[in-house]
Amino acid sequence: MEHSVGCAPSRANRWGHLPFVMVIMAVGLLMVGVADAGAWRQEAWAVPVFYPGLAIIYAAPAFRMLSAGAHRRERLALVLMLGMALYTVKVMHEPTMFTFHDELGHLRTTSDILGSHHLFAANPIVQAYPYYPGLEVVTAMLVKLTGLSIFQSAVLVVGAARLVFAGSLFWLFEEVLGSTWLAGIAALIYMANPSFLFFDAQFAYESLALPLATTAIWLIARWTRARGRSAWVPAALGALVLAAVVPTHHVTSYAVAGMLAALLLASLTLRRQVTAMSTRRLATAAVFCVVLVVNWNRGVAGAATQAELGAIPHQVLAGLHDLLLGSTGGKALFQASAGQGAEPLWGQIFGFASVVLVLLALPVGLWAMRRAAKRSPLLLVFLLSAVLYPVSLIPRLTQGGTETSNRAAEFVFFGVAAAVAGCLWLICRSSAERSRKGRSLQPLARSFAMTGMTVVFIGGFIVNWAPWSRLPGPFLPAAGDRSFAQEGVAAAMWARDHLVSGSRIATDESDAVLMGSYGDLDPERGVIDGLPVPSLFLSRTFGKKSRRIIVADDLQYIIVDKRLAGVLPLRGFYFEADEPNAFAHFKPLPRAALEKFDHSTLTRIYDSGNIVIYDTEQLMNGARGS
Amino acid sequence: MSRPLSLLVRKNRDLFIVFAAVVLALASSPVDPASRFHALLAVPLVLFLPGYAVLEALRPRHLDVVQRLLTSIAVSFAVAILAGVALNWVPGGINRTSELSALSGITMLAAGVAWIRRQSAGLVGMPTDRPDRSSVPRRLLVSCCGLAALLAIAGLAVAYRAAAHRQRIDSPTRLWLLPNRLGSNMLRVGVENTDTGGRTYRLRVIDGSAPLREWSSLALPSGATWTASVVVPPTSAHRRIQAMLYISGSRTPYRWVTEGGTG
Secondary structure, eight states, rough: OOOHHHHHOOOOSSTTHHHHHHEEEEEEEHHHHHHHHHHTTTTTTHHHHHHHHHHHHHHHHHHHTSSSSOOHHHEEEEEEEHHHHHHHHHHHHHSSSOOOOHHHHHHHHHHHHHSSSOOOOOSSSSTTTGGOOOHEEEEEHHHHHOOOOOHHHHHHHHHHHHHHHHHHOOOOOOHHHHHHHHHHHHHHHHHSSSSTTTTGSSHHHHHHHHHHHHEEEEEEEEHOEEEESHHHHHHHHHHHHHHHTTOOOOOHHHHHHHHHHHHHHHHHHTTTSHHHHHHHHHHHHHHHHHHHHHIIIIIIHHHHHHHHHTTHHHHHHHHOOOHHHTOOOOTTOOOOGOSSSOOOOHHHHHHHHHHHHHHHHHHHHHHHHHHHHTTTTTHHHHHHHTTHHHHHHHGGGSTTTTHHHHHHHEEEHHHHHHHHHHHHHHHHEEEEEEOOOOOOOHHHHHHHHHHHHHHHHHHHHHSSOOOOSOOOSEEEEOOOGGGOOOHHHHEEEEHHHHSSSSSSSEEHHHHHHHHHHTTTOEEEOOOTTTETHHHHHHHHOOHHHHHHHHTTTTOOOEEEEEEGTTSSTTTSSSSSSTTTTTOOSSOOHHHHHHHGGSSSSEEEEEEEESEEEOOOOOHHHHHOOO | OHHHHHHHHHHHHHHHHHHHHHHHHHHTTOOOOOOOOHHHHHHHHHHHHHHHHHHHHHHOOTTHHHHHHHHHHHHHHHHHHHHHHHHHTTTOSSOOOHHHHHHHHHHHHHHHHHHHHHHHHOSSSOOOOOOOOOOOOOHHHHHHHHHHHHHHHHHHHHHHHHHHHHHHHHHOOOOEEEOOOTTTTEEEEEEESSSOOOEEEEEEEEETEEEEEEEEEEEEEETTTTEEEEEEOSTTTOOOOOOOOETTTTOOEEEEEEESOOO
């Protein structure tokens, strides 16, 4: 496709403008670092420095990548550098400790492996984590063999995975699109997906599973067209890497199995264009993957996976059903719960623009690549998966579907990237034809394309992350990762040192995650004896119902964070997403509701000013006595 | 070194390095597992060497240098994950010794196979790209790399410093009171000053309204922890012990905890 694009690699040197692009990207990184530092001190200039920094990091390689003059080596280097630069942005966000919910959940499983020397210990934060322990196994190995902390080891593991991801993205797109120009552009567009910057760079299983899955598919794709005696080598490597994806992340392993099955179907459909050997190899790969996934589910992870993922389709469908029937209003876009944390106008414009640009580019890209797709099952499957992008946006309109929509991005963007790259190829070709210079995308068209790609990148980040989560900063109550601060961590570490491991506790959402990870305690949620556990905190008095919850749920400690009083929860809930009035709190939690424990039969054993721990032993003894 | 031997070493330099790195990692492990030197050796043993050795044993054609290096990392991940899952069912489980044995064993075995395949096929080690005929002067490339690294490190350092400073501020003094395991008439009281500077406190322990013990000047530098045991009167059904911490000179309790119910 390279020559048909009119963007053939030039005779220019193989590093091209890389040194200059590298320095420009580094300036962007410095700006982001300075902005993060300012955000900790709540400086007003932090936000205006942060976004231009982020834009520079992305736009500089995008502009160069759109040039026809860059050699393959330079394109690959740009993709690797951008992958690592964006990972550095994530590390800069909080370079001293874990602050994302999922990171803390994986921290618990890693600690359990280090302590018990075995896998599959129950995780009170996310039930499925122990049954997909790939990431934790590698991290625990690094901790044990190097003496580094879990946090330091995690930064290294995810960093190495990110490097693999960037490289394998380029090579996979090269395999799919048959052009280094398109591969470079597609890899950059993939990196503009809303999950890439933070979500897929956190210490969580998909951050390792996606790079492995991309590598495995790339190796399998190479195998399908390999000839000669050593043709089995990519198959062996692909099988090895694929086998590691299955115990690392459920959704990624299902996606790979689905993709291989789709590839097989596409091969059968395009059998005139595809050799029988290639189809047989695809069938082998698909069967191998499905067998692994089914066996792992049947033997190890079935129940936990069902518990974690089983309710999601129902939640999304119920949300959509309610939305269509008008029984509940849709989610207010760009707004946190109870009208708080609204996105500024420019953010909303970027957010909408990122979606609209992709939606406009998709049909053009699909049309541009229609002929090539008839010859390549891999391209056909990628382009068909791009069609899922508009579908994946629909759940975003409901309260419960936002997370599903966010997480779908990392999968559907493989197809989106291929299609949008096709659209840019069309623009490039017409621009080249019009200019009659025959080779280069004109500077104006390049600038437009670069701006569009950068808008998709920045807008995607805005769409996926709440305003208060994008930059670091001091503690915010009931605000997700901004609620994981040092006082909570210190209390959790004190609990780990002084309380019995695995003790049952009740507390708010953020402290539950901290106590479940750093503290090695087991936070309890849900409904007990017909009463929601959060009502223990929401009522103003410590009465019979409170006692019934504590006794029936066998709660040993109650942990209260007084900073929740007097504020509305930014995430829509204080304790859990199913609590009474979740996403509809219009009055802040009264201080009396949290201070009532001071006038109860509970023992106040720990006080750090904002966080107080109460022991229920005396109440339990009384209940047992009676 | 005789000529054939030196040729052998030159052709298989990469495998020699792999062998040497594994041996060094094994040798340094019992000496000081937490040393920087050991960490430096152990990181590649987990994240690179097993994959590199497996890749060399399989000898994939048509993979360039960068593809081989990054695929080595991916395969190392796969080896570590699969080894870890397998070790779970071995007596002793996933411990330091079993991990070290598994990773170094797989690496050595694969490197051995790579060595034998190379000898029998008359092959040499990892291909290197042709010499760079880039028109970018090497000095410019190195200078730009250095400058970029410097800027990125500066950004990271600034962000790290601010985060670390904030975390120190966000961790105030804490007080706790727990039953002492040595006896039911003993309580353990503890104070940790996690404020940014040193502080002087006054700590009072009372039973109902009767004073039990008082520390009138408890000077704790930042980060220091202080604990003490308090003997309390024989247990009664209505015992209510309270520990109150004051900032020196203040009459309002700064922190307070109880034993035997708050209300």
